[in-house]
Every structure is written in C-alpha cells, then in structure tokens.
Amino acid sequence: MVFRSEDVIVKTISRILVPFIQLYALYVIMHGHYSPGGGFQGGVILAASFILMLLTYGYGETKERISEKLVNLFSSIGVLIYAGIGFLCLLLLGNFLDYSQLARILPVEAARARSLGILGVELGVGLAVMAVMISIFLDISSGGVVPDDRDVDEDE
Amino acid sequence: MNTFLLAVGIVLCLLAILVLYRVVFGPGVFNRIAAISAIGTKTLIILLIFGFFYGRVEMFIDISLVYALLNFIGCVAAAKYLEMERER
Numbered sequence: 001m002v003f004r005s006e007d008v009i010v011k012t013i014s015r016i017l018v019p020f021i022q023l024y025a026l027y028v029i030m031h032g033h034y035s036p037g038g039g040f041q042g043g044v045i046l047a048a049s050f051i052l053m054l055l056t057y058g059y060g061e062t063k064e065r066i067s068e069k070l071v072n073l074f075s076s077i078g079v080l081i082y083a084g085i086g087f088l089c090l091l092l093l094g095n096f097l098d099y100s101q102l103a104r105i106l107p108v109e110a111a112r113a114r115s116l117g118i119l120g121v122e123l124g125v126g127l128a129v130m131a132v133m134i135s136i137f138l139d140i141s142s143g144g145v146v147p148d149d150r151d152v153d154e155d156e
Numbered sequence: 157m158n159t160f161l162l163a164v165g166i167v168l169c170l171l172a173i174l175v176l177y178r179v180v181f182g183p184g185v186f187n188r189i190a191a192i193s194a195i196g197t198k199t200l201i202i203l204l205i206f207g208f209f210y211g212r213v214e215m216f217i218d219i220s221l222v223y224a225l226l227n228f229i230g231c232v233a234a235a236k237y238l239e240m241e242r243e244r
Contacts, residue, residue: 010232014232024221028218028222035218036219037222048229052229055229055233055236056232
C-alpha cells in the first residue's frame, strides 16, 4: 500500500534532502546533552528520513536500503545496547545505568566514563526508536500485511 | 529590541489565529493543507523570535529546523493522500 509515484520534483527533492536529514538526526543524537534533543528525538528524525523515502519511492526501492527484517533487527539491537549498558553497570557492582562504574573497564576517569555511557545509551535509544517508528509506519500503511509476506504469497 | 521582537511575535501569533479559521472552516482539503503549512511556517519564525528573546538562539534553531522538516514531510504525506484519493 506504500505507493510508487512518478513525480520528478518530489523524488528529486527528497533524494537531495534525505542525507541531510540523516546527518541532522545524528547531530541531534550526538549533542543530546548540550542542546534540545537526544536519543528519542534523533531517532524520530532518522525515522522521518526513511518515511520520506518510503513515501516518495515506495517500499520496493526502499527495501534495498532498509527492509522489514532489518527494521526488526535494529529495534532489538537498540534495546540490547540500552539494557546491555545498564546491566554492565550492574555487573560492575553499581546500580542499573550507573555509568561511573564503567570507569573500571574503560581507560578513562569516572566523569568521562559517565559521558560515554550516556552517549552509548542515547545511541541505543535512537536506533530502537528509529526502527519502531518505521515499523509502525509500515504496519499502518500496509494494513498490517508486511510487504515481504505479501510478495511471498503472490509467488505461491 | 526586546519590545520589537515581542511585538513581532504577538502579531505573528494573531496572524496564525486568523489562518486557523481557514483550517477549521475552510472549504475543501487544499485550503486546509495550505493553511496548515502557513501556520507551520509562522510557528517556525515565532520559535526563532523566542530564541532571540531569551538569548539562546542556538537551541531554538535546532527545534525550528526539526519543525520545518516535519512540516515538509507532513505536506508530502498529505499530497500523497490526495493523489491516492484522485486515482481511486
């Protein structure tokens, strides 16, 4: 149900715009602790770039960049990064997400380890949010039928 | 300078409220889409004025960029929906 369109203007504009949107999303994730934004907002912007691609090029061409399976994998990896850093802090005799304990395994002092830990968690959150947003968009636009599944059905 | 910025912000807010009339009562979908994107553009400028007013432009520029971006994507989505309706 994600339609292909033959509109030259929209296609060209979105092809030019998508890399900049993704770069900006990475900027928002990386600078989450200085400026407004962070993992969730950056993930949403990253998902917006892929949703723009889906809107203009359709699922058929976007599938080569990011497919339904890859989206599911990314959402799991994002949660794994978040919970993994949290439980790593537990294993290092701290509280859950007590980043300063990461200084025991990283060759930096506690304050720097805290900053790095926050960055890692934000990356995980951004990845998970991006994947879940794309997944929601795909599910809504296809009426719950994953395009991959439908292709398999047609082949049979 | 602050008074000037405040006045510009208030005028833009009033204009946005005027455009809101088109969104609610406007005949047809096209009027509504045009009005919504006009409100989006006004909101962007109001955000920047807020930034200058509070002296933290570098923060509000980020927010207004995101706002412009999502406005554009929303416009594309609405246009897509209209195209779908026409083909049906």
